[in-house]
Amino acid sequence: RQSMKDCNEFVAAFEKVIKKPKRQESKIYYTGIDLGTACVVLAVLDENRKPVAGAYRYADVVRDGMVVDYIGAVELVRELKEELEQTLKTELVYAAASLPPGTDELDGGAIKNVVQSAGFELTNLLDEPTAANQLLNITDGAVVDIGGGTTGISIVENGHVVKVADEATGGTHLSLVIAGAYKFPFEAAETYKRNGKNHEELLPTLKPVIEKISSIIIQQTQGYNVEGIYLVGGTACLKNIETIIEKATGIPTYKPTNPMFVTPLGIAISC
Template sequence: MSKEELTFKACDRMVREFEAVMAKPVREPSAVYYTGVDLGTACVVLAVLDEHLRPVAGTFRYADVVRDGMVVDYIGAIRIVREMKEELEEKLGTGLFYAAAAIPPGTDALDSGAIKNVVQGAGFEITALPDEPTAANAVLKIRNGAVVDIGGGTTGISVLKDGKVVYVADEPTGGTHFSLVISGAYKMSFADAECYKRDKKNHKELLPVLKPVIEKVSSIISCHIEGREVDGIYLVGGTCCLTGIEGIIEKKTGIPTYKPGNPMFVTPLGIAMNCRAAW
């Protein structure tokens, strides 16, 4: 078994369970439910865990209420999270009261209040607000290396040593920039470029088109981990669903780079786990 398979075995199992309960929620009673609210640039995800930290329900919705990690449509964000909360409460047959959210690394002074207010405005009591890659590591459980969350608007980096976060950073380059390149190259609207990018059958064709942007992301990672002991880069976030992205990042940084089977749902599950951690 390869290092990658060993690293992501538990993570991939949890993500598969989450994908299953999104289609068919688990209605068995739980003493408490922990919800993770991931307010992404391109997508809002809610993940619900039971008292034993097992996935029981979830949903996601593509939205345009956050840009480059900042809430730009406050009322719209509250409405979407509230609707998703009510949808899951109906499916589970119970109320959801406690939630954690997450922010891009180093932006707590800028936007943590807005994200916290969105979650509270949707009817949750917020219990934790970690940064996104650190939240993801609750699922990954990386002890040494860099967890890199490439979302729609930003690339967040958490460097870990002996399981402790020793450095965090965030830069405004992500999936939105990928879509802008596709839009220009294929002369299609931004919305159509987003859909084209999400279709896995287009990834092989898109990889060389997107290589310059991926290399820019790689340069951001290299800049922030320079001089630090990083023996592996671990990718999460919806943008990392692009087939082959890890190979370009590894070649550019010179550091072994890995990603789980479905990197899109690792962070929201980690956020939900942080909800219990702060309970």
């Protein structure tokens, strides 16, 4: 599919500029801020909406989509902003941010305040799977964003989002299962899980949680004619997670080469 190929190329370009930022002149920069449960990502696009720089850090400032450490979140976003500004030798002014679907009434204000207190002008606030679809460009199907704390689902029909949902199961739960099974502290379990070399060995242990995620997808897509599931979010990096989800849901399941940065880039595109 062309849109998946475009998405993969866009993410690959972003991965390159995370390592080696592009220092070129641009009249305006757009920053996407993904304030996640496990990871905070900033993605910067230039005036042509092409990736020029990016930075991310694992942090514990948000839980299940809620800002639990407000000061820590502001400091972290400000730190990443300053780091990117020094690299690009410019001031980053405009930013968009996202939040898990359905949490806007509860926490939209907090996310907005974090972004503004860090020195940005907030231009857009949208839900995570809808942001991801700015890059995927799915006209029919379900975008499933499996992050750290939650799984967000956005159902798209004829190019329109017809339903969004979010439930509290994600990568953190997988790490907790690894911590229990391997008698690792949580942080060690996280690191072990993120290493692709361990994925094959881990998959049987993680299967029950992935099946739980699949049952959430089945429940939330009931009553809709979903012909394809498109996985994004850091947890979708787990090798063969798509095979288990496809088998459990009976719906063809696809994922980009690197699902981790699709949402932050989609947020930046919507800035």
